[in-house]
Amino acid sequence: MRSSPSHGKQPTSSPRTYFELMVKAGAARPRLGIIVNPLAGIGGPAALKGSDGAATVAEARARGARPEAPLRAERTLQALAARVGPAELLAAPGAMGADLARRVGFSVKATSRSAPSETSALDTRVAATAMRDADVGLLLFAGGDGTARDIHDAIGDQLPLLGIPAGVKMHSGVFAHSPEAAARAAEAALRNGPSLPLRGADIADVDEQAARDGRVASILYGSVRVPDLPRLVLPTKAGSPAQPGAELQALCREIADTLEPSCLYLFGPGSTTAMVLAALGARGTLLGVDAVLDGQVVGKDLTESQTLALLDTHLDSRLVVGLVGGQGMLFGRGNRQLTAAVLSRVGADRITVLSAADKLLALTPPTLWVDTGDPVLDKHLSGYIRVRVGPRQQIIMTVSS
Amino acid sequence: MSLPKLRQYHAAVWDEPIVMEMGRAGRRGMVFPTSDAEVSAADGTLDTVIPASARRQHPPKLPELSEFEVQRHYLHLAQETLGMMGISLFGTCTMKYNPRVSELVAARPWLAELHPNQSEETLQGVLEIVHGMNQILCELSGMAQFVFQPGGGADAAYTHACITRAYHEHRGELAQRNEIITTIQAHPCNAATAAAAGFNVVTLPLEEAGYPSVAALEAALSDRTAALMVNNPDDMGIYNPNIKRWVELVHQAGGLAFYDHANFNGVMSRLRARELGFDACMFMLHKTFGAPKGGGGPAVGAYGCSEDLVAFLPRPLVRQVGGRYTIEHEAPLSVGRVREFWGNIPQVVKAYAWTRAMGSDGLRQAADISVLANNYMERRLLAIPGVSKSFPELSSPRLEMTRYSLAKVAEDTGVTVLDIQNRMVDFGVDAFWLSHEPWIVPEPFTPEAGELWSKEDIDYWIDVLATVIDEAYNDPDTVRSAPHCQAIHKVDGAGADDPQRWATTWRAYQYKHSIQVTS
The missing domain is CATH 3.40.50 (Rossmann fold)
Structure with a gap:
């Protein structure tokens, strides 16, 4: 982790800590929230096309799969910490973000004291609602389309959203192209505060009926706002044309x-x-x-x-x-x-x-x-x-x- | 923004049938006298002169009209011409005036009535002109020899692909060197002709700087590389400043480098292809050098190459031997012919007349004016709300044209660049050029002023565009339903995609529309 300005290593004109950033942005509300779906992506290597639902997760575990989302979220948080210093985060409790963020060195406030031992979609929705109530500047989440849909179901487009790519399916246009890119986008959100340019993005998921018919297609579930950073945040998956060329x-x-x-x-x-x-x-x-x-x-x-x-x-x-x-x-x-x-x-x-x-x-x-x-x-x-x-x-x- | 008042315009509309449906039975344009009895007695009648097998069983189904009616009909059609009559900033085509004097020179009987199979002794004048044009182009490019046989720019690119094949075959490397590298912004004919000549095509996409990086080229180069075929500047007006390094790398890999000079107008006499290292290049005489073009008519893609490749050029070639001009009909390593004889000679003569009239100073001035005009136009166009340019973050000036986008107008209003194009012609200016394939810029348009159009013309054209974009925001239906003041209104283009409906001849039209054909 980089030295803080108080150690005299950084030019004072360039704020490096979260608190300085908050002062610069002139905002009192928490700038960043994080939700980790620890089970996201578990079905990928096991060829399960997704990890949504308890039965799929159980099947993935039976096939020897290990949770990867926490590792990917950790990569983002490590990269972010290296860029902005020990910032304050609002995090979902326990394995859903708070434990991880504390380990990396962030000053963490959890949305709830009780941490579930086995997480579910409901926990994601509850955490997202708490983030909305706290009016965070950007909601980071680690997961895939299923997690994105859960957040969208709970709070619609009320918070700017950014996904750390950790799912099996990521048709939605809310994901950074890598965990490190998510860190750079989060840094931009911190530095720019409310002036961060945003654009609309789709919440989408695989069309399972189309897949059964031999086509790869997405179903659109809604629209949210994401940081407008084309080199960091990938757009929605484009469907394959009805007739290949x-x-x-x-x-x-x-x-x-x-x-x-x-x-x-x-x-x-x-x-x-x-x-x-x-x-x-x-x-x-x-x-x-x-x-x-x-x-x-x-x-x-x-x-x-x-x-x-x-x-x-x-x-x-x-x-x-x-x-x-x-x-x-x-x-x-x-x-x-x-x-x-x-x-x-x-x-x-x-x-x-x-x-x-x-x-x-x-x-x-x-x-x-x-x-x-x-x-x-x-x-x-x-x-x-x-x-x-x-x-x-x-x-x-x-x-x- | 206050908009200027535009001039009123309305095209002529003649709602008359096509010529095949006009006339009355028995009407004639010209009636020939029957031959005198003595002539018939000496030479026979038509029945005896023309063998029965060559004689028609039925007279041709031609329309029967007087000469005056034919003249009037075609005058009306000319008045209904949809383009090339107003201000035409038709980008990538470098619209130029074709001076009447050049037409008169080419129409003189001493040229018009020549036949390429005449003896060389009787062709010395025209051979001197061909040789002179060759020398001018060698001077402009640094190449050793030009050939005028290719019938257009794409034909010249194909000639290069053929020469690439012959060159590597001669060196025993053709089986290995099967790839031609081009860029996504090179004219599509480069990729197409490379493929037609049997090569694999490797395409480099654009990167942040507006052109492919040296690293991308290096990734494409290998011992399979046969050639690079590229434009510079491209038709967005972006000049690749690394081009000399590109050519060096291609040569290091063992390939040939071909400069497609389709966009030569902005760099005429400012650079020479050979000095950049290129082995060959192509000029379009019907575009850059003041000869007429259009409608797939006669064109010339003048192809020139370095001394090393002259042996592979198509023959016949016009050569100067001593004080005389001669035609070299064959050469052992030549790729053969890509077209008949020495090319479209009337076009070469018109280009020669234009270039001699311009002189070297005139060419340089024309190049500079075309770049100046484009940059003036760019300044004004980008001030119009909704207009942006390709690669907006690039600060270096574009050369003779710039590709713009109306994506914001389309997003804000639903009015597309095609609607805007259709509406602009209501003000007596010509439709603009959009983009070559592929359309990597959304809702594109590409105006090119060249050295021809005056500041007043350019300003008026920009005023028309500004007015139409303003209409798109305030009265979008008028734009979407345009044109309103043209000889024909909005055309349903579906028929052009339906083989059952299109017809390029009267006979095909009758056949496809179930009209009885009797002959």
């Missing part, structure tokens, strides 16, 4: 026709990779990871451990993935089964990315994002990547963490 169709067919023999192909989730599987005569798992060897599907809807087991027995492997439209997420959203362990095992140079050209060109900024949970791997994957957009056509894209 001819170039993308031709590309998927070409890939299906040119698979290398004896190579294990992993296909990530989404409608683009599903087209390759369709060209092979197979029906892929729209929201899951499938494996193909010599034209035959050898694994469907694989969990992280199932994928690693396949990679143990097949040394020659490749990964084919699409990306999340509108957001440009390559790894970390909607494909949490492709964990850092899986990606490291396949190797960065063995990853093929497919996308329609207009899906890439619609990205603002024109960047693909990786958020695998492993900062070292994220850095390794960063740089430039060739995205295949049609037969014999590629676009070079920046990849950033």
Whole structure:
């Protein structure tokens, strides 16, 4: 953590502590609130497409999944503390934020004294209501679409919102592209106070009926306000078009026709990779990871451990993935089964990315994002990547963490 | 903002049928006398002169009109022309006046009646002009030789793709070098012609500076690189200042570098492609060099290259040998022909006349005026509420054009850039250019003043745009339902996407609309 100005290490013209920031912003109300859904994202590596509801959480735990949201929230809070010093936070109680924020060094006020041992959606709603009553300047939360919907259900658009990406599904346009980006956005909120520019963003979630029909689509649940920081906060996931373009169709067919023999192909989730599987005569798992060897599907809807087991027995492997439209997420959203362990095992140079050209060109900024949970791997994957957009056509894209 | 009063305008409307439906049976424009008996006796009648197999069974279904009626009909059609008659700041096309004197020169019988298969001895005059234009372009670009065969800019880009293929094949590297790199803001013909010539296309998107970074280019380069094909400035008017480094890197990777000079107007005589390291470039004579264009008519994409690539150029080539001009018909490594003969020679002659009249000082002045005019226009346009420019945070001046966006107007009012375009023509100015594909700027428009349009014309055009944007906020229905003062009102474009309805000939129209065709 950085020295505070009282130690004379920082220029006094640049406020570094939360209290100085509050004075600068001229506000008496708490500037920042935090809610951590400790169970968010637990279903990802277990290929459960979400973590909503007690039954899903129990199933994820039975499959050996560990909670990841607290780790991701901690990354944000660590990065924020390094930037602004020991600030004061209003936090949900216990494992929902207060414990973590205290450990990182923040001065924490909890929304409630009693901390539930097993959290539920109700606890998120109660905490959000308390944040609303305290009129915090920005409500940070760690979770996914389910958590975002719970907060929206409780308080609508009454507080500016920012998500630390920690869910399995993140179709909503409220999430920073990484935990560290969330810290930078929170810092901007602290520094700017009420003058922080805000924009409207969607609260959305996967359309499960459409997924059963073989389409990836979102349902819109409402609208909130988020910090207007396009390089930090990702927009809503764009739906896949009703009819994929001819170039993308031709590309998927070409890939299906040119698979290398004896190579294990992993296909990530989404409608683009599903087209390759369709060209092979197979029906892929729209929201899951499938494996193909010599034209035959050898694994469907694989969990992280199932994928690693396949990679143990097949040394020659490749990964084919699409990306999340509108957001440009390559790894970390909607494909949490492709964990850092899986990606490291396949190797960065063995990853093929497919996308329609207009899906890439619609990205603002024109960047693909990786958020695998492993900062070292994220850095390794960063740089430039060739995205295949049609037969014999590629676009070079920046990849950033 | 107070808006100036605009001039009244209304296009002519002639609600008359198309010529195929006009006339009366038996009416004629010209009646020829029958031949004298002596002539028929000596040469035979039509029945004996034209063999039966070549004779029509039925007379052609042509409209039957007097000469005067034909003349009047086409005069009316000319009056209903929807563009190229008002103030036309049609960006990326560099609209220029085509001087009458150039037309008269090209129409002189000593040129108009030539045939390229005449003996060289009888073609010395025109060969001298072709050679002279070659020398002018070599001087402007630093290249060693130009060829005028390509029939337009895209054809010249295709010529480059063919030469790239021949060059690497000659070096035994074609199988390995199968990638051509371009940028998302290069004219789409670069990617298209590279693909048509069999190359894989690697495209670089724009980054924060408004052009792709050197690092992105480095990520694209490899031992598979065959060539770079790029514009600079692009058609947003943004100049990539790293271009010399780009060319160096492409050369280090073993590729060729092609400069698509479609946007040459702002940099004429201010830079030379060869001095930036490029191996080849292309000029559009029908655009930058004052020769006419439009409607897919005759055009010339003059393609020039360094000494190393001359062997691969299409033939025939006009050469100067001693004091004479000669035609080199074949060369062992040549890519062959991309078009007939030596190109659209009347266009080359008109461009030659224009360029000689301008002189080197005139070209430089024209380039500077076109950049000045654009920057003047930019200052005024950005003062109009709702107008923003692409990459607004870039402070360096744009060159001869700037791409703007009406996204805010569309967001505030629901009136789109197409509606605004349709409404502007109600004031007697021509429709503006929007953007090449892909539309990475929302609701785009791209005016280009060039050196032709006066300050009064530019000001009037901007006044029209300001007035229409004001209407979008205060009277959006008038804009959305435009045009109102044109020869034709809002057109339903759906038919253009429906193969069952479109027709490019009268016969196709009759067929698709179930009209009985008898011949």
